[in-house]
Amino acid sequence: MNVTTLPKPPRVGLVSLGCPKALVDSERIMTKLRSDGYDMSPDYAGADVVLVNTCGFLDSAKEESLEAIGEAIAENGRVVVTGCMGREADVIRARFPDVLAVTGPQQYEEVVAAVHEAAPPVPSPFIDLVPEAGLKLTPRHYSYVKISEGCNHRCAFCIIPSIRGDLASRRPDAILREAEKLVAAGARELLIISQDTSAYGVDLKHQAWPWKGEPVRAHVTDLARELGKLGAWVRLHYVYPYPHVDQIIPLMAEGLVLPYLDIPFQHASPKVLRAMRRPANDAKVLERLKSWRSIVPDIAVRSSFVVGFPGETDEDFRYLLDWLEEAQLDRVGAFKFEPVEGAAANALPDPVPEEVKQERYEAVMALSARISAAKLAAKVGSTIDVLIDRVDEAPAIDGPDRGHFDAPHPEHHHDVGATGRSKADAPEIDGEVHLRDAAGLNPGEIVSVRIEDSDEHDLYGVRE
Numbered sequence: 001m002n003v004t005t006l007p008k009p010p011r012v013g014l015v016s017l018g019c020p021k022a023l024v025d026s027e028r029i030m031t032k033l034r035s036d037g038y039d040m041s042p043d044y045a046g047a048d049v050v051l052v053n054t055c056g057f058l059d060s061a062k063e064e065s066l067e068a069i070g071e072a073i074a075e076n077g078r079v080v081v082t083g084c085m086g087r088e089a090d091v092i093r094a095r096f097p098d099v100l101a102v103t104g105p106q107q108y109e110e111v112v113a114a115v116h117e118a119a120p121p122v123p124s125p126f127i128d129l130v131p132e133a134g135l136k137l138t139p140r141h142y143s144y145v146k147i148s149e150g151c152n153h154r155c156a157f158c159i160i161p162s163i164r165g166d167l168a169s170r171r172p173d174a175i176l177r178e179a180e181k182l183v184a185a186g187a188r189e190l191l192i193i194s195q196d197t198s199a200y201g202v203d204l205k206h207q208a209w210p211w212k213g214e215p216v217r218a219h220v221t222d223l224a225r226e227l228g229k230l231g232a233w234v235r236l237h238y239v240y241p242y243p244h245v246d247q248i249i250p251l252m253a254e255g256l257v258l259p260y261l262d263i264p265f266q267h268a269s270p271k272v273l274r275a276m277r278r279p280a281n282d283a284k285v286l287e288r289l290k291s292w293r294s295i296v297p298d299i300a301v302r303s304s305f306v307v308g309f310p311g312e313t314d315e316d317f318r319y320l321l322d323w324l325e326e327a328q329l330d331r332v333g334a335f336k337f338e339p340v341e342g343a344a345a346n347a348l349p350d351p352v353p354e355e356v357k358q359e360r361y362e363a364v365m366a367l368s369a370r371i372s373a374a375k376l377a378a379k380v381g382s383t384i385d386v387l388i389d390r391v392d393e394a395p396a397i398d399g400p401d402r403g404h405f406d407a408p409h410p411e412h413h414h415d416v417g418a419t420g421r422s423k424a425d426a427p428e429i430d431g432e433v434h435l436r437d438a439a440g441l442n443p444g445e446i447v448s449v450r451i452e453d454s455d456e457h458d459l460y461g462v463r464e
Contacts, residue, residue: 010119011039013047013076015068018055020193020237022083024146025106026053029082032112037121044075048119049100051111056085056163058338069096080114082107084163105164106149139389141444142189142427143182147175147223151195152202153240155266156277156345157306157337160195169201172216172223173209179227188387188444189233191426192224198240221247228256233387235426237262241285252296258423259299261292266306268323269316275348276309289327300424302331307364308357309337310348317360324367330375331430332368336361369456376431376454383464386420386433386449391441420449422459431457438463 012033016026029051030040041047050072054065065085072079073096081092082103089102101114148169151161179190194200201207201218208215216222220236221244227234234257239245241263251257265285267273292299305320324332336357339346352360418438425431433449441447441463453460 009037009039009122010048011041011046012115012119013041013044013050013072014053015050015072016053017065017068018053018057018061018083020144020191021146021195022053022055022105024144024193025083025108027144029053029108029111032108033115036112036116038115038119044072047076047078049078049080049115050076051080051082051115054081054083054085056083056087057159058340060338061085062088066092066095069099073098078118080111080118082111087163139443140186141387141389142191143187144191144193145175145179145182146170146193147197147200148194152199153196154277154344156275156348157309157340157343159340159342162342164195167196167199167203169204169218171204171209172201172218172226173211175223176211176216176226176230179230179232183230183232186444187232188446189235190227190230191235191237192227193237195238196240197236197238198242198245220244221251224248224251224257228254233258233423235260235262237426239263241265241279241288246288246291249292249295249299252299259296260302260424260426261299262302262426265303267309267312267316267320268305268327269312269319272309272312272316272320275311276306276345286323286326298424300330301327302333302426302430303329304333304335305364306335306337307360308352308354310345310352311350312337312352312360317363321363321367324364324371328371328375329368330372330424332364332372333429334361334364334368372431373454373456376456376459379451379459380454381451383448383450384422384433384459385446386422386435386461388418388420388435388438388441388443388445388447389427389432390443391418391438420447431459433459433461436460436462 014026014030016023034040044050052065052069052072055061056065062085069079069081069092077098079099080101081099084105085092086102086104092099092102100118103110103114148167150165150167152167154161182190198220200220200223204218206217206219208217211226216226224234224236228251236248236257239261248257252259266276266278273279289301307317337352418435418441420433420435421427421430422433435449448464449461450464451459451461
């Protein structure tokens, strides 16, 4: 009997840096490579070539990317670089002349071709297999879905349009087909991302395409409604507060979209917002928040803010703190302004000293933590749905306990625990829900949890 000996497939290592949009790019690249017969290597030593997907948004991110490239070269030696910093190929090659190839963001074909050249694939019908939904770098039970690339805004602190270009939306039927496959493959949550989710379809003039026998416009409200029919949680990220966002709130009330909005307000002071080239109608935003909460009382709003922007005065910063106090946002992230090569803000006068930036950053985070703690404390005693992300290993007989020792009360220190997220929590950037007595649960399950305790960021409870 002739026995076929399968060829050993080449192995690719991956270092993926930056935002969720870059993670989606990495998933697309690895899906293509996997379909071409490649295996993934969990370490440098086992890889025939290492792919580093870089971030180039901030100078600190660029330095982190360069350090990652250096580490990959030192540990493996055969490195392909892609991503946002790939646009600065001369900088990369000057520091690391041994890199095999450098490509920019979204250049999927060039990346794959570079990997093919560095470690040629071995054709084999036995190993050229990939799940229909594509290869995922996130857990099976949640998936990022990118609906567009680029951005039409020209914010003074941002260089994204120069890196990724103007808005380029995907067809709604293509997005829905991808999302349907992801749900069929086990995704319980779809995280919708882009540079500007609210502007989705503007470049396509909101043209309609057929989906399941009905026309669906390339518009965020139409897309959100159809995504909500797939049976998974739908979470919207990077939502600019355009007027038509108000139309999404009823979809939340219907249960089609999670009661969650990620809105990058960036500041509240009208003067600072104008300098940033951002919309400057803080009072209107507060009115809309009040309106949204009247329709969906449990809506969670998260946002990010830049402190220390050039020209930001003590008065501007106090305005921001007062606004945050009134807005009572559920989740807040803050960033100290950092000059980025190519950003218009670099030429603005009156830079803020670094020590002042740090003080303002700490003040925003302290205020946000206090607001968050109060909001989470109000949930104690309630029952909420929780999507399980991970379950602790059961302790061995007479072995060490693997419960949640960071929980505020002893009852959460014992037995098998689990960690998940509520509808108000996106992965990695928001809080978590920690469960005690969670034996028998599995990642991807959605369970009812009675909340017993809270802290500044997380909730603690038990399965009902």
